[in-house]
Amino acid sequence: METMGDVDDFVVVVGGGLGGLAAACTLAARGHRVTLIDKNGWIGGKAAEHREAGFRFDMGPTILTLPSVLRRIFSEAGRRLEDYLELVRLDPQWRCFFADGSTLDLEANVEKMSARLDENARVPGEGRAYREFISYAERLARISDRYFFWRSVGSVMDTLDVRGTFQVSVLRDLLAMRMGQTVAGTIRSYVDDPRVAQMLDHFTQYVGSSPEASPAVLCGIASMQVSEGVWYPVGGTRSVPLALERLARELGVVFRLGERVERILSEGGSVRGVELAEGEVLPAAAVVSNSDSVRTYEELLGDRDRRPYRNGRFEPACSGVVLYLGLRERYSHLLHHNFVFSEDPEEEFDWIYHKGEPAPDPTCYLCAPARTEPETAPRGGEALYVLVHTPYLRPGHDWVRMLSAYRRVILDKLARTAGLVDLEDRLVCERALTPQGIQDRYRVWKGAIYGLASHGRYVGAFKPANRSPSYRGLYLAGGAAHPGPGMPMALMSGWIAADSLDSDAARKGVCSRGQPAGQTREA
Numbered sequence: 001m002e003t004m005g006d007v008d009d010f011v012v013v014v015g016g017g018l019g020g021l022a023a024a025c026t027l028a029a030r031g032h033r034v035t036l037i038d039k040n041g042w043i044g045g046k047a048a049e050h051r052e053a054g055f056r057f058d059m060g061p062t063i064l065t066l067p068s069v070l071r072r073i074f075s076e077a078g079r080r081l082e083d084y085l086e087l088v089r090l091d092p093q094w095r096c097f098f099a100d101g102s103t104l105d106l107e108a109n110v111e112k113m114s115a116r117l118d119e120n121a122r123v124p125g126e127g128r129a130y131r132e133f134i135s136y137a138e139r140l141a142r143i144s145d146r147y148f149f150w151r152s153v154g155s156v157m158d159t160l161d162v163r164g165t166f167q168v169s170v171l172r173d174l175l176a177m178r179m180g181q182t183v184a185g186t187i188r189s190y191v192d193d194p195r196v197a198q199m200l201d202h203f204t205q206y207v208g209s210s211p212e213a214s215p216a217v218l219c220g221i222a223s224m225q226v227s228e229g230v231w232y233p234v235g236g237t238r239s240v241p242l243a244l245e246r247l248a249r250e251l252g253v254v255f256r257l258g259e260r261v262e263r264i265l266s267e268g269g270s271v272r273g274v275e276l277a278e279g280e281v282l283p284a285a286a287v288v289s290n291s292d293s294v295r296t297y298e299e300l301l302g303d304r305d306r307r308p309y310r311n312g313r314f315e316p317a318c319s320g321v322v323l324y325l326g327l328r329e330r331y332s333h334l335l336h337h338n339f340v341f342s343e344d345p346e347e348e349f350d351w352i353y354h355k356g357e358p359a360p361d362p363t364c365y366l367c368a369p370a371r372t373e374p375e376t377a378p379r380g381g382e383a384l385y386v387l388v389h390t391p392y393l394r395p396g397h398d399w400v401r402m403l404s405a406y407r408r409v410i411l412d413k414l415a416r417t418a419g420l421v422d423l424e425d426r427l428v429c430e431r432a433l434t435p436q437g438i439q440d441r442y443r444v445w446k447g448a449i450y451g452l453a454s455h456g457r458y459v460g461a462f463k464p465a466n467r468s469p470s471y472r473g474l475y476l477a478g479g480a481a482h483p484g485p486g487m488p489m490a491l492m493s494g495w496i497a498a499d500s501l502d503s504d505a506a507r508k509g510v511c512s513r514g515q516p517a518g519q520t521r522e523a
Helices: 020-029 067-075 110-120 126-149 168-174 184-188 192-207 215-230 239-248 293-298 343-355 399-418 434-441 486-506
Strands: 009-016 032-037 049-052 054-060 087-090 095-099 103-106 230-233 255-256 261-267 270-276 281-283 286-290 319-327 337-340 364-367 382-390 427-433 474-476
Touching: 009 020, 009 261, 009 270, 020 032, 020 239, 020 286, 020 486, 032 110, 049 103, 049 319, 049 427, 054 103, 054 319, 054 382, 054 427, 067 239, 067 270, 067 293, 067 486, 087 286, 087 434, 095 192, 103 110, 103 192, 110 126, 126 215, 184 192, 230 239, 239 261, 270 286, 286 399, 286 486, 319 399, 319 434, 337 399, 337 474, 364 399, 427 434, 474 486
Parallel strands: 009 032, 009 286, 032 255, 095 337, 286 474
Antiparallel strands: 049 054, 087 230, 095 103, 261 270, 270 281, 319 382, 319 427, 337 364, 364 382
């Protein structure tokens, strides 16, 4: 066994999801010795894939935004993202299908989208209203970048320098955040066409939360997507963790797949290493946990008193039902990304987030990747991905029993609103993932796809900090840690965890090789 003197720069990363991979790459690029351990035999966590009958399905995330986050991680090692990953820009970004039979495409260019709304919206002036909303969202995105992103944040006090809080510029930013107002209310203060409002509401679905309960600052997501675009990684989103794994191995990261961490070891409030299920102990100067933050505290540390949901501050985000449908013939009227909207969003969100039951008239997200990459399906076919948000697991939810009936609800919705009337006739193969399956497969809290909900008009944007306030040497990465869920945010969380660890090591006098500890590289 190594002595503690041998492990001053040795880091264990628990979990090989996007956050864990981002942390491992960043730490290795800065000279730390890194071992990444994952209970699965594959890398990437939810960014897995399923292959069947010649079809290839991304099982988890399918929408890639903010590629600058990925570029920043690769730039840590002086590498170009383009040498590891081929990205195709998608424009229009989405096609929206509404219950009244109308459709609306979300264009990347704000002026072009504004003109489209002037032609198609049912309320005069919606083009101008959309431009004004995006302008406001741009300001929120800048505020987020200034105070919220790229640093370990767990509360509003972590975002502000108290000495500068009363500067005029800071006060203006605070007012612009509309603290106490919701995403839904803010959107409707700009746009009047309910279809446009419903389209903009669904940016918060990236974080698995209700726009009626999420803070207004999350409107900034709309600007981030508009400014950097929506991208498809050739090979599917599965190619993102594979690119990160390649980089990590080139940087010397040691991978131990198919092995489970039983405990994170601590002594005197400091992390000392990890114990594997087979009893092996790996001493370490620090641990980055890419496991669910609730599980990290409650199970890996055995510390229920410091769990993130203590005192009711956090609740799980929503879960979902995913259908993977191999079709012998694709639908020409679908874009790569599509939303098939509910007739009444308030009723839909009430079912999911308040009643805690699947919505009778749900919004369905469809990904039809063969439009962009025909190789995802046999010739002329489609690897159709259907996601419907559901409540996180509640007592009495038996998805073995519930799935058949809810599958019927979903297929009827697709036929009624999106014109997929002969969907079952085109089926070659079918698989499904339910909230129970998500919990069992990924070991997330109550089957929540997106970790912790972003609910709360004042503190909804805050998640557990990447630098643990309770244990020295413990850092959190992933969708259930700051800055939250979604591909770019999970990647950013890994970078923040690594940067925080590296900065702390520098203060202790542990030098990184190659780059001075704590120094960041701009993308």
